Amino acid sequence: MVASNKVGKKVFIQSEDCPIRDVVAQIGDKxxxxxxxxxxxxxxxxxxxxxxxxxxxxxxxxxxxxxxxxxxxxxxxxxxxxxxxxxxxxxxxxxxxxxxxxxxxxxxxxxxxxxxxxxxxxxxx
Missing domain, CATH: 1.10.10.10 (Winged helix-like DNA-binding domain superfamily/Winged helix DNA-binding domain)
Incomplete structure (x- = not known):
């Protein structure tokens, strides 16, 4: 899951709900x-x-x-x-x-x- 902080910058949460961490990192291996x-x-x-x-x-x-x-x-x-x-x-x-x-x-x-x-x-x- 991606959220925003107080100044509007994206924050990437350590969670299975974050598609970047859960999917992209998995297929981005060697x-x-x-x-x-x-x-x-x-x-x-x-x-x-x-x-x-x-x-x-x-x-x-x-x-x-x-x-x-x-x-x-x-x-x-x-x-x-x-x-x-x-x-x-x-x-x-x-x-x-x-x-x-x-x-x-x-x-x-x-x-x-x-x-x-x-x-x-x-x-x-």
């Missing part, structure tokens, strides 16, 4: 957006996702997929086959999120060189 965008093209299997997201460990992929499933962004389907086949895909909520986040991802891509240069300049002061 891996969630990469996983979501890896699923934009359709359902995929665990090992395929792992091979397409460089640097993610099996444990972190498992944990992040569970969190995304818990939040309703990803659907996990287990097929009764031998060996067991499991696929992950975006839910409608997840598709809506990726559409909403696409502007930020595009902006980051466009301005990445500027940001890296600013960091370099800052670090060299």
């Amino acid at each position: 891996w969630s957006i990469l996983i979501l965008f890896s699923l934009v093209g359709g359902a995929d299997r665990f090992n395929s996702l792992k091979s397409r997201i460089e640097g993610i460990s099996q444990r972190m992929l498992t944990q992040t997929l569970r969190e995304l499933e818990r939040d309703g962004f990803v659907k996990r389907t287990v097929y009764p086959e031998v060996p067991t086949k499991v696929e992950y895909e975006l839910t409608e909520l997840g598709k809506g999120l990726t559409k909403s986040v696409w502007g930020l991802v595009s902006w980051a891509d466009k301005h990445h060189d500027e940001i890296r240069a600013a960091r370099h300049n800052y670090d060299n002061k």
